[in-house]
Amino acid sequence: MRDRLIASDHLQGVMFQAMSFSDYGVSPGNLKNFWRDKTFHERFAEADDEDFPDLNSPVFIDSGGFKLMNSNTFGEAPEEGGTKNEWGLYTNPKSILGLQIDFGADIIATLDYPIPPKLREEEKFERMERSIDSAVECLRLLDNPVDLITHFEENDIPLHTLNDWIDSDDKPGVYVALHGHDYETVNWYVGTFIERLAEADVETQPDGFAIGSLVPLRSSVDVLVDIVQGAKDAIPEDRADEMGLHVFGIGGKQVSLLALLGVDSFDCSSHMQSAKFRKYLHPETWENIHLDDLEVEGTDYPCNLEHCLLCQGDSEYDTSYEEMQSVLNRDFSYDERERRKDNDEPIKSDYYALLARHNFEVYNDELQRVRRHINEGNLLEYVVNFAREHEQIKTGLEQAQIRDKSLRNDIEQLGAYDLLPGTELRSDQKKLSDWDGGVDESDETRSISLEYGPHSFDVSTRSYTPPADRDVCLLIPCSQQKPYSESRTHSVLADKLGKHKSRIHKVTVSGMYGPVPEEFEEEKPVLEYEYVLAGEDERQIELVTDRVLRYLEKHGDNYDEIVGYVTSKTYRQVIEDALEEYGRGQVLPRDPKALQLTEFFRNENIEELTDFLAATAE
Incomplete structure (x- = not known):
């Protein structure tokens, strides 16, 4: 597959995982003195072989965090209290950045600490904090590469590419790797990193963010949409155009929808995985069809893609369906394989590669189509039409409108009322916790329904x-x-309140229902609704504010203190207006740095609340 794709003029780029060498039985000496001796670009340029043409596309090298997580070989560096190993490679930003530079990365993803399933809550957030610290350290090292040289020298790593790189000051683009299982967690992650970077006073700035742990969600596009929106919404508006958003392992028919939501780049290996199981991707239906079930006569494949070597018959081999099936279904002896190779006759690998190339061309064709619609300014119209043909994309588009009211307005303007969030019960929605590689917070999936309205729950009627x-x-x-109590926002706040929890009666302000006392959190309408209050929803803001006011007028005398803790703009407006009308109570933090979700988790803001509670207890 590599030999049949690298030479292609329309190759967009190459994704490589820094720890991939560990899959090939490479020795420590071979890694130090051969693999790291020249960059990918240099090796391709020097090779006198048609199979290895110049590599003119950018190389994006991931850190290999998942590999490192499952290895006991590459631990902490000696300077960090670890034990020296013969590889001279450790799980820290210096080692991984040095490896990425030696491989000749044009773009890198920072070293991350993935979150395995069922990890304890405190360990999960500890790993997220380490990933954020690692990203900041990576940018600092790009500012001060002398620390990289010291690390190389202390661990007996030859200064191959590193010296040339320092002399040229040719820094790679940096994408901050991030993980998250829902909107809130990803939003917190991005916002916290931006805040931490500002405090570090680092000159080198990241080019964007790269979201991991998404491969299992390709078929759960509603959760995918939620995570992407969480990352995009956390990027400050004044930096939105300069910060790219990459999604690891996602491509194909989700590209148009995710591009509409702000994703800029994709990488995907599904074309290879499908080919391994002899699956042919139909370019019109997007169905993966096993070759045994594919209806083809001769070379009359259902594909007219210009660069498809299989379907256009541009390969040096017989690409008829019958011949391909004949070769793939035969068991060649070693001697026969070698004889066929010597005689330039195809072996199984050749047809697997052609099949993978076909699947790749289907993905690449869709990517180019999306690019064209972006340039022409009509991507939304394309996504609308595409969603009508593909139920999965329709589900994702409906999910996106729940948070993005401007998108909903744009779809209404197009007259695509059939794609507005409807009333169909969606009981099959999954969370990232239901998939391998995610964070398990529950053994059950949560059903949601869009049939609920403001009158489905109203505490004032109880x-x-x-x-x-x-x-x-x-x-x-x-x-x-x-x-609510199991969400990131509510659980973190509950943990921080400590001894004060026994005094507190939590009343959640729902964008759909208004006040929801904690005793009602597990009622079906509260568990299953899906709605986010937005600034343009003036009538709904008025309804929610009125309900909060009515709750306080009816029950306010039961409390000695009434306090709102809120950092999101619309909900803060609701609580402030209700308290002002009621005539008692206050909203904290008094002066947040910004009205956004990340401020909710800021320690100094939570301390302001706990200080208030401590003072009122005296």
């Missing part, structure tokens, strides 16, 4: 009295994850 033993009413915004 016969209800707040608990008598709680003297503080804490108003906080709702979360997408249900029940």
Whole structure:
């Protein structure tokens, strides 16, 4: 596949994983003195072989975080208290960045610490913090490469490419690798990194973010959309155009929808994985058809893609369906394989490569089509038409509109009312926790329904009295994850409140229902609704504000203190207006640096709340 694709004029780029050498039985000496001796570009340029033409496309090298997580060989460096190993390679930014530079990366992804399934909550966020620190350290090293040289010298790594790189000051583009299982977590991750980078006063700035752990979600596009929106929304508006967004392992028919939501680049190996199982990707239906079930006569494949060597018959081999099937279904002895290779006759690998190339061309054709629609300014129209043909994309487009009200307005302007969020019960939605490589927070999937409206739950219509033993009413915004108490925002705040929790009666402000006292969190309408309050939803803002006010007028005297803790703009407006009208209570933090989700987690803001609670307890 490599030999049949590298030479292609329309190759966009190459993705490589820095730790891939560990799959090939490479010795420590061979890694140091051969693999790292020349960059990929240099090796291709020097090779006197038609199979290895010049590599004129950019090479994007991932850090290999998943490989390192599952290896006991590459631990902490000696200067960090670890043990020296014969590879001179360790799980830290210096080692991995040095390896990426030696391989000749044009773009790198920072070293990350992936989150395995069922990891304890405190360990999960510890690893996320380490990934953020690693990204900041990587950028610092690009500012001060002398620390890289010291690391190489202390670990007996020859200064092959590194010296030339330092002399040329040719820094690679940097994408910050990130992981997250929902909107809130990814949003926190991006916002926290941006904040941490500003505090570090680093000159080299990242070119964007690269979202990992997405491969299992290719068929769960609604969760994919949620994660992408979480990352995109956390990037400051004044930097949105300069910060790229890459998705690891995603391509194909999701490209148009994700590009519409702000994704800039993709990498994918599905064309290879499908070919391995003899699957042919139909360019019109996007169905992966096993070769045994493919209806073809001769070379009359259902594909007219210009660069497809299989379907256009541009290969040096007989590409008829019958011949390909004949070769793939035969068991060649070693001697026969060698004889066929000597006589330039195809062996199985040749046809697997042609099949993979076909699948790749289907993906690449869609990518070029999306590029064209972006340039012509009509990508939304294309996605709308595509969604009508593909239920998965329709589901994702509906999900995107729940958070992005401007997208919903644009779709209404097109008259595509059939693609607005509807009333169909979607009980098959999955979370990242349901897939390998994700974070398991629950053994069950949460059903959601878009049939709920503001009158599906209204606490003012219930016969209800707040608990008598709680003297503080804490108003906080709702979360997408249900029940609220299991969400990132609510659980982190609960942990930080510590001894004060016994005084607090939590009342969540739902964008759909208004006040939801904690006793009602697991009622079906509260568990299954899917709605985010947006600034342009003026009538809904008025309804929610009125309901919060009615709750306070009815139950406010049950509390000694009423406090709202909120950093998102629209929900803060609701709580502030309700408290002002009621005439009692206050909103914290008093002066957040920005009105966005990341401020919710800032320690100094949470401390402002705990200090308030401590003062009112005296």
